[in-house]
Amino acid sequence: MYFCVTKKFFLLRYILGVPLVHNVLCNNMAIGSIFSTLFTHSITTQVSVEQENAIKALELFISTEKDESISVKEICTIYIEKLCRSGNLSDAAYLLGHLHSRDINVCLNTYNILLTAIVESNNFSLFSEVFKSLLISNLPPDITSYNKVAEAFQKVAESDLVVNFVKDVCDITFGKDPTVINRIIFVTAKFGQIDKSLMIFKMLKNLDSKADTVTFNTVLAILGKAGRINEMMAEFMVMKDLGHIPDMITYSTLINCLRRLGRLDLCKTIANEMLEQGFEMDLLTYTALVDVYGRAGHVEDALGTFEEMKKSQHPSVYAYRSVISDLKRAGKFDLALRLSAEMNSSTTKLAGPEDFKQKRKSRWKIKQVG
Ligand SMILES: *[C@@H]1O[C@H](CO)[C@@H](O)[C@H](O)[C@H]1NC(C)=O
Ligand SMILES: *[C@@H]1O[C@H](CO)[C@@H](O)[C@H](O)[C@H]1NC(C)=O
Numbered sequence: 001m002y003f004c005v006t007k008k009f010f011l012l013r014y015i016l017g018v019p020l021v022h023n024v025l026c027n028n029m030a031i032g033s034i035f036s037t038l039f040t041h042s043i044t045t046q047v048s049v050e051q052e053n054a055i056k057a058l059e060l061f062i063s064t065e066k067d068e069s070i071s072v073k074e075i076c077t078i079y080i081e082k083l084c085r086s087g088n089l090s091d092a093a094y095l096l097g098h099l100h101s102r103d104i105n106v107c108l109n110t111y112n113i114l115l116t117a118i119v120e121s122n123n124f125s126l127f128s129e130v131f132k133s134l135l136i137s138n139l140p141p142d143i144t145s146y147n148k149v150a151e152a153f154q155k156v157a158e159s160d161l162v163v164n165f166v167k168d169v170c171d172i173t174f175g176k177d178p179t180v181i182n183r184i185i186f187v188t189a190k191f192g193q194i195d196k197s198l199m200i201f202k203m204l205k206n207l208d209s210k211a212d213t214v215t216f217n218t219v220l221a222i223l224g225k226a227g228r229i230n231e232m233m234a235e236f237m238v239m240k241d242l243g244h245i246p247d248m249i250t251y252s253t254l255i256n257c258l259r260r261l262g263r264l265d266l267c268k269t270i271a272n273e274m275l276e277q278g279f280e281m282d283l284l285t286y287t288a289l290v291d292v293y294g295r296a297g298h299v300e301d302a303l304g305t306f307e308e309m310k311k312s313q314h315p316s317v318y319a320y321r322s323v324i325s326d327l328k329r330a331g332k333f334d335l336a337l338r339l340s341a342e343m344n345s346s347t348t349k350l351a352g353p354e355d356f357k358q359k360r361k362s363r364w365k366i367k368q369v370g
């Protein structure tokens with residue numbers, strides 16, 4: 001008899017040594033009703049001997065569970081995570097897909113555990129299969145899943161494999177917004193693989209209509225941070241040519257990158273274009289302009305911009321310090337002293353790092369999902 005209730009579920013958890021973190025809300029089908037749905041193979045799918053055995057082993061595992069109140073999803077999750085720990089990754093990958101086809105969907109966390117184990121085992125084709133089945137399951141990947149993609153890319157030598165992976169991801173997400181690819185582009189660059197990231201971007205562009213404003217914003221930031229200003233400006237032109245409307249994030253990304261490289265000329269051009277497009281200067285763009293004017297030795301302009309900023313913003317400590325040091329360098333010690341006193345007397349109102357952080361968060365548009 002399969003399902004006599006003799007053991008409490010916590011005992012099972014104790015034996016397996018896994019804390020149970022998954023909720024019981026979905027796939028709450030009782031174990032008693034599972035076998036009919038789980039193990040009737042469709043005649044059309046080809047199942048290998050190994051796969052057959054993987055299913056049988058899962059079947060056995062479920063049959064030894066005595067607590068009828070435990071959901072199928074929970075017990076399958078426990079089993080798959082056990083496979084991950086014991087390194088039976090192909091079985092785990094196969095079972096995830098199989099369960100999905102039987103409408104039993106494990107949580108994102110289980111996918112992430114499997115992706116992590118596969119990256120460690122260094123098998124890109126298996127990684128690709130599991131990431132794709134995650135996309136097909138309609139669970140939105142989270143930052144952990146994307147980080148694993150970048151780690152997997154780091155370990156793969158042939159770029160053909162990356163190309164095929166990206167093509168498949170594009171196919172799966174066809175007709176949806178390019179969020180998944182955007183995040184892959186972002187995270188790949190974040191892990192230091194700028195060329196791979198740009199290659200993926202090129203693929204996306206060639207599939208026209210796929211890239212969006214977020215894609216371009218991401219790539220502009222990647223190029224700007226890498227100091228590749230000419231390419232950044234070229235992509236900005238392409239972006240507009242393709243009809244993607246630059247937003248405030250586009251402009252502040254450009255201005256901030258240009259500032260860091262001391263490109264006053266381009267900073268002014270972009271700031272003017274931004275104003276012409278009906279956007280207003282914000283804390284970040286003002287601060288960037290003050291900084292770049294100062295670096296170029298244009299003290300009057302730095303001060304003028306700073307005074308203008310005060311009409312609409314609480315200037316940051318950075319902006320104060322930057323103007324004060326500009327003034328000192330230009331020998332205008334009286335003015336420097338006056339601003340220093342002003343800064344001291346208004347410390348409570350000054351914009352701090354949080355104000356910038358908020359900006360940055362919205363700039364990357366990486367939403368926490370899942
Ligand atoms: C994983 O594979 C090994 C052999 O490689 C086997 O001994 C072990 O029982 C398997 N683990 C599970 C949970 O099936
Ligand atoms: C990667 O995983 C696939 C699918 O399980 C397997 O067929 C292949 O042999 C593995 N490759 C390596 C290098 O381990």
Ligand SMILES: *[C@@H]1O[C@H](CO)[C@@H](O)[C@H](O)[C@H]1NC(C)=O
Nearest residue numbers: 337338339340341342343344
């Ligand atoms: C501003 O505060 C700093 C540190 O508290 C002090 O050293 C400096 O003299 C002050 N400047 C003015 C102009 O009051």
